[in-house]
Amino acid sequence: MDSGKLSIIDGSVKITPVNGTVWLTKHEIADLFGCFVSKVGSNISVILKAGLLDESEVCRRKYYENGSFIEFYNLGMITAVAFRIRSHNADLFRRWLMKQAVQKQSDKWVSVFVPWSDKIFLN
Incomplete structure (x- = not known):
C-alpha cells in the first residue's frame, strides 16, 4: 500500500499525499x-463510536499471508485525532491545518474541511 508521507520536522509540516490523502498506522x-499509541487508539475508538467519521472511509487494512493485518488511517482521521491530543506536534499540525484553511494560493482559495463536533474534547 502506497501510503504517502506526513512528518513534522523542525516545527514544519511536510506532506506528500498519494491520491489526495496520506495513510498512517496508529504507531x-x-x-x-x-x-x-494507546492514546491514539483510544481517540480513534471514540471518534468512530461517536459516528464522527465513517470507518469504511477512513480506515484500510493490509492483510498478510499469516492472516494478521495492520490498519491504516487517512488524513481525515489523522486530522480528527490531532484535535483531540495535547502535544507540541499535534498543536503544530493544528496550526498548519488552520493556516492551510485560510491561505490564498494565486487567485484560488484553498478549502480545507476539518471534521468537528461538540462531542470532541481534547484529552
Whole structure:
C-alpha cells in the first residue's frame, strides 16, 4: 500500500499525499504527534463510536499471508485525532491545518474541511 508521507520536522509540516490523502498506522500517528499509541487508539475508538467519521472511509487494512493485518488511517482521521491530543506536534499540525484553511494560493482559495463536533474534547 502506497501510503504517502506526513512528518513534522523542525516545527514544519511536510506532506506528500498519494491520491489526495496520506495513510498512517496508529504507531506512525503516535510518532508524528509525540504521544503513546494507546492514546491514539483510544481517540480513534471514540471518534468512530461517536459516528464522527465513517470507518469504511477512513480506515484500510493490509492483510498478510499469516492472516494478521495492520490498519491504516487517512488524513481525515489523522486530522480528527490531532484535535483531540495535547502535544507540541499535534498543536503544530493544528496550526498548519488552520493556516492551510485560510491561505490564498494565486487567485484560488484553498478549502480545507476539518471534521468537528461538540462531542470532541481534547484529552
